Amino acid sequence: MMNPLAIDELPKYLRDKIPPEEPQKPPNGYIIPVSFPYISPRSKERVLQAIEEATISSATSVVGELEEAISQFYKVPFVKACSSGYSALVLALKLANIKKGDSVLVPSFTMAAVSNAVTTVGARPVFVDCEEGQFNPSAAEYQVSLTNDCKALIVTHTYGIPADIEPLVSFADDNGLVLIEDIAEAIGTDYKGKYVGTFGDFATASLYANKTITSGDGGFVMSTKEDKSLRHRANSYANHGFTPKHHFLHFEHSGNYKMSGLQAALVLPAIDDIPTVMEDRKRISATYRENLDKTQGLSLMPLNPSGKEAPWMFGVLVESREKRREVREKLARDGIETRDFFFPLHLQPMAVDMENETVSPPSLPQAESLGLRGFYLPTYYGLGTDDIVYVSNKLKMALRDAE
Ligand SMILES: Cc1ncc(COP(=O)(O)O)c(C=O)c1O
Numbered sequence: 001m002m003n004p005l006a007i008d009e010l011p012k013y014l015r016d017k018i019p020p021e022e023p024q025k026p027p028n029g030y031i032i033p034v035s036f037p038y039i040s041p042r043s044k045e046r047v048l049q050a051i052e053e054a055t056i057s058s059a060t061s062v063v064g065e066l067e068e069a070i071s072q073f074y075k076v077p078f079v080k081a082c083s084s085g086y087s088a089l090v091l092a093l094k095l096a097n098i099k100k101g102d103s104v105l106v107p108s109f110t111m112a113a114v115s116n117a118v119t120t121v122g123a124r125p126v127f128v129d130c131e132e133g134q135f136n137p138s139a140a141e142y143q144v145s146l147t148n149d150c151k152a153l154i155v156t157h158t159y160g161i162p163a164d165i166e167p168l169v170s171f172a173d174d175n176g177l178v179l180i181e182d183i184a185e186a187i188g189t190d191y192k193g194k195y196v197g198t199f200g201d202f203a204t205a206s207l208y209a210n211k212t213i214t215s216g217d218g219g220f221v222m223s224t225k226e227d228k229s230l231r232h233r234a235n236s237y238a239n240h241g242f243t244p245k246h247h248f249l250h251f252e253h254s255g256n257y258k259m260s261g262l263q264a265a266l267v268l269p270a271i272d273d274i275p276t277v278m279e280d281r282k283r284i285s286a287t288y289r290e291n292l293d294k295t296q297g298l299s300l301m302p303l304n305p306s307g308k309e310a311p312w313m314f315g316v317l318v319e320s321r322e323k324r325r326e327v328r329e330k331l332a333r334d335g336i337e338t339r340d341f342f343f344p345l346h347l348q349p350m351a352v353d354m355e356n357e358t359v360s361p362p363s364l365p366q367a368e369s370l371g372l373r374g375f376y377l378p379t380y381y382g383l384g385t386d387d388i389v390y391v392s393n394k395l396k397m398a399l400r401d402a403e
Contacts, residue, residue, distance in 0.1 A: 085206025
């Protein structure tokens, strides 16, 4: 493995593209963080109850209660709570029988966990560009990247803007692909009046602290299909491959992907609050749009083209990587934390051929342009309207200064 700090060892074409270092954190910390966890007012009581009753492990009934609550919320027959969004993806891929020799279509403009899960099961990620002007690939971009060995596609609904999922369901059906929706950034996101995560064969979610609802770390995998063996296989894959009837008999290599009872107790009451949290995201997005619309040198993230506008994070784009750096540094000095957009996965040091500069990564210009020019602003439940106005004004000033 290469030294993670050895930027100088990267091929030159990559060195010219990699994002600059993060802005300096102000000495007294940020006044407005980029995200803040949503904890339901009823969570404290459930967590204390779990401690008092010692129902803290993955083997306790509160985990089943959480799975039932998610199942009711999404109206799907199968839910398995797990330790992270990444482990949910690994479980979904295993349940879909994706393995060595298979390829999986993956958006390049997303978080590294997505392709890491694919490589974890021994398969190969095939990176897909975004549709022009959008944060997700459409069926046309998935089609361009499709290879004969593709067995599945992952759709990510990036930053809470739903992908145009109906044509993707047809694309998956036409090509015999398993469709996995990763709703890590899109819990409670609406596509034509229906929640994303209910269109594919499987959906996976992260419950990390910056997500719509949280168990600290955590996640879940769900399926729209009734299949008696699914729960049995999921329980085994998530728990070292144990076999219930012959406890210490293991039919395959697996890891530990379980969620604890304590984590389940923390997030369980928040399931009912998802619509409230999404309503607040709607307010935040509308307020940013009101204050930032038509700002010179700034583009705002696309609107939800097919439903209620309530993104997970509010994203903006400037003209260049250099301008982004200047603007983000100025905002940091004003106590405002921001975050770069995902640096595309097809350009990640882990994905490119380090030994051979002549083997260049695929050309995915939309993902690259978003990854180099975009960043997101503070977005979390309860962020004050006056804070949004403050961030917007400071952003406009920083843009003027950077001209
Ligand atoms: C699209 C997507 N998938 C997966 C993950 C991984 O989730 P976790 O950090 O819970 O493993 C993330 C995390 O932000 C994500 O954005």
